[in-house]
Amino acid sequence: MATTKKPIILAVDDDLQVLNAVDRDLRSEFRRDYRILRASSGEEALTTLRELRAREEPLALILADQRMPGMEGVELLSEARGIFPDAKRVLLTAYADTEAAIRAINNARLDHYLMKPWDPPQQLLYPTLHDLLGAWQREYQPKYSGLRLIGFQWSPLSHDIKDFLSGYLVGFQWLDFETNAEAQDLLTAKGLSAADLPLVIYEDGVAVARPSKTDLAQHMGLTITATQDLYDVVVIGAGPSGMAAAVYGASEGLKTLMIERQTFGGQAGTSSRIENYLGFPTGLSGSELAHRAWAQAVRLGAEILAPQEVTELCVQDGYKVLTLTDGSKVRTRAVVLTTGVSYRTLDVPGVDRLSGAGVYYGSARTEARSCDEQDVYIVGGGNSAGQAAMYLATYARRVFIVIRGKSLAASMSAYLIEQIGNTPNIEILPFTEVAEVCGQDHLEAVVLKTNGEITKHPARALFIFIGAKPSTEWVCDTVICDGKGFVLTGRDLVTDPRYATSWKHNREPYLLETCVPGVFAAGDSRAGAMARVASAVGEGSMAIKFVHQYLDE
Known part of the structure; x- marks a missing residue:
């Protein structure tokens, strides 16, 4: 969160007694709302002003004596205007210099001059300064400081x-x-x-x-290094299933570590609005759900490493040893793989070159504001695509959903289809696919192919939500995965003749257990899983039950 720095009043006078008196009176009246600084010469004051500018500190008012050696007050206040053009500038002068002060107001655009002595300040100092500071506050817009x-x-x-x-x-x-x-x-x-x-x-x-x-x-303040020598369970991936596993593992007394390579929430975390998750009748964003779960897991005692990535899983003397990208190793008794899925890449000319420069995988929340009053295109017909379309429609002039089929009914929830149908600036393009994306250093147009007809359309952004590719490449040499890379668990390991010899334990594998005893899989990267947040949360919770059973053997 950004914080607002307290505005500054700067008093300048070469006479130490006068400077002390000014400083005392200013602090007495204004210290609650302003910081009071002082300088004993024009040169020192300019140095202070430049430092304040470099640190982006707000200057509300500068009060300078006229008769100072080296640099007079009028000259200092003129210089100050170039550094802080909006600050109020007041000249402190003796009666003999009144004429010079009046000329300075006209020529140097000073805001006011004050006569010495100003006793009592309640009558001769404070009212004037309150008026000037009030005028400054009305025009002042605090700088963002986050x-x-x-x-x-x-x-x-x-x-x-x-x-x-x-x-x-x-x-x-x-x-x-x-x-x-x-x-x-x-x-x-x-x-x-x-x-x-x-x-x-x-x-x-x-x-x-x-x-x-x-x-x-x-x-x-995130943690990227494990603190323990040995854990009861390590959860790899902080999507809904991983978060649920971390919450239940920690709450049930297991020494629990969760490792996430990117950000919390997985693919669900990028959803702008989830409206069919139990207990949230008005819906919530994927990032909100993920961070509530993160806070819950931490409160219950789970340790979380992020961003950190596991590159290898092996078994040594019954323990599971995880190697991280920085070369460090983590030892654990059990592992829950909740690595989730990522969007498949769109293989058409120009996509790789313009990825991150108008072509985005997910990221609707990140780039939506840059699409203000522009045309954007979404490729995909699943819930993530629908949620992105609804979010982008708030900013974009028009949102086009590109799908190969005739409708969204086969792949999107009914509530989203209804919302899209009631949003006038969202248009569905059936029987259509992207043939090419065009632009020099950023996306400028998309080429669409509809029933064999090729057309080119200006586009600010292209958001891709096509299919699910399991993030299991690094572990497929250790556990059994199907032809698409999804992790096989439970009965699939013993009923399918192709994998029957992979399970060598003297009991049947637990429901979510992989071919390596003590290594479990849950969520979207598991073969046969349902791609829904509630289902992922359920599997992550169930995995901890089986971890307990394994550890009790």
Whole structure:
């Protein structure tokens, strides 16, 4: 969350007694709402102003004495106008300098002058300053002081960072370097160039050029290193099934670790609105559901590593040993694979080249605002595509859903079909497929093929939601997967002659157990699973029951 920095009043006078008196009176009246700073010369004041500008501190008012050696008050206040053009500027002067003060108001555009002495301040100082500060407050718009991301709209790396931050519900301000003057000023102030983009500026002012997900995670306080030598159960994947497994494992006293390579929620976490999940009659976003589950798992004692990826699973002396991308290893007695699925890639000319630059897999929530009053296209007819269409319709001029079949009925829930039918700026394009995507450095048009007819249409963005590809490549050498990469479990291992010899234990495998005893699978990456959030949550919960049975053997 962004925080607002308290505005500053700067008092400047070379006479220490006068400066002390000004400082005392200002603090007495204004310290609750303003920070009071002081400087003993014009040069020191300018240095302070430049530092405040670099730190983006708000200056409300500067009060400077006229007669100072080296730089007079009028000259200082004129210089200050170039640094803080909106700050109120007041000249402090003796009676003999009244004429000069009046000229300065006309020539240097000062806001006011005050006579010395100003005793009592309740009559001769505070009313004037209150009026000036009130006028400043009416015009003042606090600078955003949370995390900011500066980059190019069509940069794939900028998109990846936006997607990552959004996935963890981290608030940030997006500044397009090509269209935002503030972004250019910030880059210059940091002594950087466009070659350093994307640039993340954290709330504490630290700037990191082209940050990795690990850099972002560490600054966000996420954990990427395991703390225990041995766990009872490690859950791999933080989608709905993984979250449920972590919640139930931790709540039932198991030493539980969950590892997620990207962001919480899996594919469901990218859904803009889930309206058919039990207990939420008005619906909720996938990211909301994921972060509620994450908070619940942590509260109950689960340890979570993110973003971190498992690259290998092997069995040593009955224990399961997981190797992570950084080379570290995690030992556990049992494993629950909840790696989920990812969207299949669209294999047409131009997609690979423009991926992240107008062509996106999922990511409707991340890029929706950039599609304001533009035409966008969605490929896919499942619930994720429908939820994305409804969300994008809030921003885009028109949303086109491209499907190969004649309708959405075979693949989308009825409530979504009804909502889409009642949304005037969503149009379904049946018997259609994308033949090509076009553009130089970003998507400019899509080529569609409808019943053999080829047409080209301008497009701001193309969102792809086609099919499910299990994220199991790294583990298929250890557990048995079917021809599509989905993990086989339970009775499938003993009833199918092709896999009957893979189970060598003296009991039948538990319902969600893989061919490796103590390694279980749940959720969308398991063969035969139902692609629904509630089903995934149920399987993740059930997996912990079987983990208990395995550990009790």
